[in-house]
Amino acid sequence: MQVLSVAVAGASGYAGGEILRLLIGHPEVTIGAVTAASSAGDPLARHHPHLTPLADRVLQPTNAETLAEHDVVFLALPHGASAELAAQLPDDVTVIDCGADFRLVDSRAWEEFYGSAHAGTWAYGMPELVVEGGAKQRTQLFGASHIAVPGCYPTASSLALAPALAAGLATGDVVIVAASGTSGAGKSLKPHLLAAEAMGSMSPYGVGGVHRHTPEIEQNLSRAGGAPVTVSFTPTLAPMPRGILATCSAKVAPGTTTSQVRAAYAEAYDAEAFVQLLPEGVWPTTAAVIGSNNVQVQLAVDERVGRVVVVTAIDNLTKGTGGGAVQCLNLARGFDEGVGLPTTGLAP
Amino acid sequence: MQVLSVAVAGASGYAGGEILRLLIGHPEVTIGAVTAASSAGDPLARHHPHLTPLADRVLQPTNAETLAEHDVVFLALPHGASAELAAQLPDDVTVIDCGADFRLVDSRAWEEFYGSAHAGTWAYGMPELVVEGGAKQRTQLFGASHIAVPGCYPTASSLALAPALAAGLATGDVVIVAASGTSGAGKSLKPHLLAAEAMGSMSPYGVGGVHRHTPEIEQNLSRAGGAPVTVSFTPTLAPMPRGILATCSAKVAPGTTTSQVRAAYAEAYDAEAFVQLLPEGVWPTTAAVIGSNNVQVQLAVDERVGRVVVVTAIDNLTKGTGGGAVQCLNLARGFDEGVGLPTTGLAP
């Protein structure tokens, strides 16, 4: 198979850096242009000193001309910036967008949560998502030319609850509380992201339904359950660089047992390379998935309160962003789905 | 007022160390015996190098004889160890227990969650807890001779939801996800508590209703609401030494607004020295309360899902253990409730 030429737009940020980290180890691609906005002209090492093999690459300006001559373009841009750029790229370029712009189907939901005109809807890049009837979202990604990579919180949350909803075992009243490492907030220079502030501290944000990832989670869970689902979603910031731990729960029908739910998850995920339903009694830790494309899953039905609690752990930058994006590349261009994607984490 | 003689049993652990840290600055007490089990004979500095003024104190063995000649005895012992020791102390000693042994009213709940015979029920040391009818738990603590200090998670969780339940604004289906610093797990030498394992990682434990703090939270919230409340409670371990962030939610009656709920919390807490309902738009962080006896509170009603979300931050060792214990001392012995208790945190 021919090696593909790949460009990364927005390469100075954490998402762009993570895509590059994975592409360095991907045998089917060569890394072409790496671009940035205000950092154009800098050596890549100034922004990503860990990417030693690319240390001397110079960031080019982000524009259609620079990006056009590649087989695949990854967009790791601020929300709202992808549409205009994507429209200028040739039709035969595979475009994989890590922003939120093309994730939502419902224009009103977009406008309500993002406050701007909806750009449209691309193939949604969450292969393992169980959708109504038991199929997987993967089928929409084979050969797709334009793909919207899911958000990090929606990845951890949707994979946590979709099988229970698809199997009719969860009945709604979804509550999700997720803790993310601070790289999830990006490289923006905000006081609360300073190390002296964030180390040793937990804090919530976007409480009360206002977080922008809420409609994406609801869209996924509604597709899984075949009926509208609303979600109480509270993200929190944890004192770690990477990782998301999502604690997700939903009401279950009376009499539902842990083993029933477990069976549904085994059916959904046993064939998945990147989703591990852990042995009974073992719970996910973010440490175990750092740097990998894995999703660790464990669950229990709390019969006293009639809820199933499902906990997932992912690396927000790998499975939650860059790894998810490379997985989409593999599906879109016909490679083995796991090429270039670590299933081994970096611990301790 | 006469200065009291105070002993601390279990002084080598984190709870004991925190009680001592606060007692050093308490003007109405002198610190008498500091005792331990296997560490008896050690200088205190070996276990608590931060307690410089007590560096040369030697840990005595924990027994009734050593403790008896004090006005007040704090017990910071493993769960299940307090009853036998307390029974041997003279009647005029004020006993303040930081263990779980005397917190629960319902013997069956104790036996279910702790698997041993129930020791009994002491005055419950959570002064700010709103109980049915709008009174505060404080009234039971004036002059009390035996007090059970609440658990750290129950403190953060109960103060988060009691006002909404007491005001009839929350109607149940309580879901609590709380993140604690690793000192909450004590000084026990377990592999998952090693720094190399815990730094940079989040993990859940006691999922599915089995955590021992669950019945204590339910007891408090049931008293607040005047009817039985069950709780889905998931504690998680966060990579920080101290602090608890509790994200708590409950169903609300249709039409309930944030400002209605806010008014109920203002009524409950505006006169409290240690509970701060933060200005609108400002959310708690554990960093802001470290080392203080404060509880930061913020809330929002998510009308889309019909839930109120209340987030609290405490220091698990201060308000959640040692500070709560000293506050009980103050109430029991007639001091000003805030003596010796910092309202200023240590940040950054």
Place this chain on the structure above:
Amino acid sequence: MQVLSVAVAGASGYAGGEILRLLIGHPEVTIGAVTAASSAGDPLARHHPHLTPLADRVLQPTNAETLAEHDVVFLALPHGASAELAAQLPDDVTVIDCGADFRLVDSRAWEEFYGSAHAGTWAYGMPELVVEGGAKQRTQLFGASHIAVPGCYPTASSLALAPALAAGLATGDVVIVAASGTSGAGKSLKPHLLAAEAMGSMSPYGVGGVHRHTPEIEQNLSRAGGAPVTVSFTPTLAPMPRGILATCSAKVAPGTTTSQVRAAYAEAYDAEAFVQLLPEGVWPTTAAVIGSNNVQVQLAVDERVGRVVVVTAIDNLTKGTGGGAVQCLNLARGFDEGVGLPTTGLAP
């Protein structure tokens, strides 16, 4: 004794916040104006949510008019900003400067390391510094009207080596490698101070003699030894909010033993309230001094290489800045030296 009115200029930063944290607990002062530059008009809680008793204070603009009507003014300003402001304050105001402007005696050293005109030299606020002949720097601080508070690295480094030099046991070739928590870099919004970058990482800066604290350390050690001393000083940034661990060594005369050096340190520090020469075999940890004004010290002579190694631990914001500043206030205005200054750290 009359209560003093105290103002803090630069109250939005870490140094200003730490001074306020300590002044809240200082019985001899009332806190007057708290001022800032670009943050003027903000409630203090926005910048220091841990300072609950001052939550509603509003930051005033930093200018002489606002500051003048106080007995004492603390300046916690960027280096270079103190001189102009100090000149505008009335003569009877005690001015305590946490910046570097007035620390150095040698104008050429200032100009070489700071690149601007030297502002002058104020009384140097390091009471425990042993100077030639065995006296302490403290004597220059009684009743002083203008005091330059030492830098955090110079505090940890100078107190580490001064007794050995003053006693003639150390003979020079000083090498200091110090690790500081990231609050030492201030609240400036720089990429390498983001939590995602700094957590889990150590890095050096100012290598090769170029760090601005070098001439201050050399000045102190030269005074201690009575002859010019040069220093190889390498500061590093450690993944913790607070604390400095300074590993300092110097050549010793052949035959010098650990117990000889230990005796010199005991003589220098046994009467000091804030400097603890630890028992043999116990080494400093920054955790033990966090939030306190303490300096932990331990030492060993490595006879194989002919060097004495002295390790000190301080809290860079307390003893290293705000605590040192309050200690200067106490000496300048005739209070007991330790008033308002914790000797108990916050751990774990």
Place this chain on the structure above:
Amino acid sequence: MQVLSVAVAGASGYAGGEILRLLIGHPEVTIGAVTAASSAGDPLARHHPHLTPLADRVLQPTNAETLAEHDVVFLALPHGASAELAAQLPDDVTVIDCGADFRLVDSRAWEEFYGSAHAGTWAYGMPELVVEGGAKQRTQLFGASHIAVPGCYPTASSLALAPALAAGLATGDVVIVAASGTSGAGKSLKPHLLAAEAMGSMSPYGVGGVHRHTPEIEQNLSRAGGAPVTVSFTPTLAPMPRGILATCSAKVAPGTTTSQVRAAYAEAYDAEAFVQLLPEGVWPTTAAVIGSNNVQVQLAVDERVGRVVVVTAIDNLTKGTGGGAVQCLNLARGFDEGVGLPTTGLAP
């Protein structure tokens, strides 16, 4: 080339886990027996939940019988345990020992620092070490059957100073202060390694020449310089899971300049795949090398004090242990030296 069968003894610890992490991605080997002492019988996932591809492997007991039928055996055992086991393995097994047992040439140095009989000396596995005359240690590793993998501190320290000594630019009086992540202390359950103790804290240990890595560093630097070198070495524990930052300095001959020294390092390391002399003005960070086999190097001559300061950053578990071990495997068995060894770090 034929795929080799490889066993790892001591697979439950951090060194064993890291070797396995790298072997999973090594195309020339299959992983055979993974063994442990007290943990034999456990699934590997209980000890290394990040090694997903080996999750179901069961730890076998560590003994010669289990290990014998492999082409290569890695020993990741406590110091002192390798000799007896190695003696029982067949002659045609390549044995690569991560312990200290076979690193030292001088029996007296071993006995002084380890207090037991010296086991012997194997080929020393630090390929990039410059030895007298300008050769590299690599030449001793081609086809070696028994290799002693260097310690983590000696790796960071020796590669820092060897080129300056070999070039005659450094003249001695070596002072090394190194900070290590807590995984360097292993998985032993000691109170000071608990997360609540170690997070947010720096502490020294083995001060005054007594650290066991000192003679290994001296052996390497003496070989580089061609004359005996003694070293003042102070290791410190930093609040991070992985990484070593070594700040190393030595006296230089008068007039020696940074660019002279830089030229010597360029000559030593420009052809090395895993050692990066960073561009001028850029300093190493441990974050940049985490998970990689890289050594970042930067240096400056401080002409004021006549010292060269060289700072290196490595991952103590990768280049400092497991990666170094796999690099030795590659050299011993004729693979490309870099096979299976990441040159890309995991950041942020």
